[in-house]
Amino acid sequence: MTRLAPLSLGEVDAETRRMITNAENLMGFVPNDALVMARNPGLTKAMWGLVAAVYGPGQVDSGLKRLVGEAASKAAGCFYCSAHAAHGAREQGVAKEKIDAVWSFEDSPLFSDPERAAINLAMKAGVVPNETTDEDFDRLRLHFSEDEIVEIVSVIAMFGFLNRWNTTLGTALEPVPLASVAGLTE
Secondary structure, eight states, rough: OOSSSSOGGGGGGGGHHHHHEEEEEHSOOOOHHHHHTTTTHHHHHHHHHHHHHSSSSSSSSSSHHHHHHHHHHHHHTTTTHHHHHHHHHHTOOOOOOHHGGGGGGOOOOSOOOOHHHHHHHHHHHHHHSSOHHHHHHHHHHOOOEEEEEEHHHHHHHHHHHHHHHHHTOOOOOOHHHHHHHTTOOO
């Protein structure tokens, strides 16, 4: 149950409305968490900047970034963010079978060693207390540069905020990502 009602687009200022419309264009729907966050336009602006920096052009594959977000969110127990990240992964061309197999990433033949290293870190960093070890970073370094590791950790950290935001507020999941995780879309 949603603890704070999302604002309508008509209730937000022009700059916030522009950011939310950009999010809708990228995601294919208006995210309820952004409409709740719009109660604090400065927070919306900061979050939009963070999302743009994390998901913007980089060296790490966009689909892998979404899988990392999904894994961190699953580990944190945030269904809202996990569904959003799974939907985003599908939008980035990641096969549904691979998204569905995130929990079994270590044993699934669907994942490469670099993907396993990144998802491993996301799963361990998504829980509280954080379970990452030096060995997890040694494993990452076999496949990723330090700049790429910064990209991977930035996804995990962004979802750390969003996981807490959405589970605390009980943000209602929108129909598009719900259909995506329910297997109702092709």
